[in-house]
Amino acid sequence: MKNGLVLRAGALALTMGSFWFGISQQPALTVEKIADDLHVIVGSGGNVAVLTTDEGVILVDDKFEKDVPEILAKVKAITPKPVRYIINTHHHGDHTGGNQKMFDSTPGLEIVQHKNAREKMVEGKMPGIPRVTFGNETAIHLGGKEVRAYYFGRGHTNGDITVYFPAHRVMHLGDMFNTAGPYIDAKGGGSGVEWTKSIYNALKLDAETVIPGHGPISKKADLAAWNAKFETMRNRMRALKKQGKSKDDALAAIQLEDLGWAPTYLRQRTLPPLFDEL
Numbered sequence: 001m002k003n004g005l006v007l008r009a010g011a012l013a014l015t016m017g018s019f020w021f022g023i024s025q026q027p028a029l030t031v032e033k034i035a036d037d038l039h040v041i042v043g044s045g046g047n048v049a050v051l052t053t054d055e056g057v058i059l060v061d062d063k064f065e066k067d068v069p070e071i072l073a074k075v076k077a078i079t080p081k082p083v084r085y086i087i088n089t090h091h092h093g094d095h096t097g098g099n100q101k102m103f104d105s106t107p108g109l110e111i112v113q114h115k116n117a118r119e120k121m122v123e124g125k126m127p128g129i130p131r132v133t134f135g136n137e138t139a140i141h142l143g144g145k146e147v148r149a150y151y152f153g154r155g156h157t158n159g160d161i162t163v164y165f166p167a168h169r170v171m172h173l174g175d176m177f178n179t180a181g182p183y184i185d186a187k188g189g190g191s192g193v194e195w196t197k198s199i200y201n202a203l204k205l206d207a208e209t210v211i212p213g214h215g216p217i218s219k220k221a222d223l224a225a226w227n228a229k230f231e232t233m234r235n236r237m238r239a240l241k242k243q244g245k246s247k248d249d250a251l252a253a254i255q256l257e258d259l260g261w262a263p264t265y266l267r268q269r270t271l272p273p274l275f276d277e278l
């Protein structure tokens with residue numbers, strides 16, 4: 001149990017470290033294979049999915065700017081084909097930070113994201129703003145393969161999407177599924193009330209494997225359990241608010257230890273906006 005807590009704290013430090021600083025000493029990127037043509041580049045920022053086809057590569061997210069050379073080297077070790085498309089799961093810099101450098105180094109590249117995510121990038125004057133956006137659903141067909149992207153509603157931000165690889169029965173949820181626990185970016189349009197409904201929509205997809213924004217490659221059952229824990233946490237917070245507790249008192253009183261997420265992380269990044277929203 002103690003070891004488990006230490007491990008989780010370590011994972012949390014990595015997640016938060018990569019989000020806030022990104023330039024601290026991170027371990028080198030590593031590649032995990034889901035199928036011959038579908039890999040995940042793990043480490044530094046968000047998990048990057050790599051789908052290879054005869055006509056080029058489709059990436060999901062591109063970590064930080066500093067990671068681009070290593071991402072491209074990892075892709076080159078898998079296939080000689082160029083990157084043709086990048087799908088950003090949402091606007092945060094640990095998932096879109098490589099966009100500009102990717103544009104600069106890859107002729108003809110298109111980057112696609114949800115229209116709300118693009119708005120946030122424009123508002124934040126972030127580099128590497130995509131030219132292509134969508135509303136509820138889109139698909140990329142390349143080299144005889146299909147990748148779909150769905151907007152299932154608000155959660156971590158108001159522009160998170162689920163990327164679906166139907167032939168592999170795999171989905172990439174970005175930070176809608178962070179195994180260290182949910183972070184509600186209220187400024188980014190996030191919602192702790194809508195979030196679990198969005199996950200229920202994602203769970204309807206015919207998928208077996210789930211790539212989280214941060215954390216190990218998981219199963220659909222892990223995502224369902226994660227969502228159930230989120231509901232438990234929200235119900236507890238709602239009950240405390242109904243009792244008339246102030247935000248500080250509710251944050252102090254809420255039971256968190258059984259959820260498997262670091263309480264400090266939840267008290268900083270999840271529970272204050274959740275209390276305000278309830």
Ligand SMILES: [Zn+2]
Nearest residue numbers: 090092156175
């Ligand atoms: Zn994020």
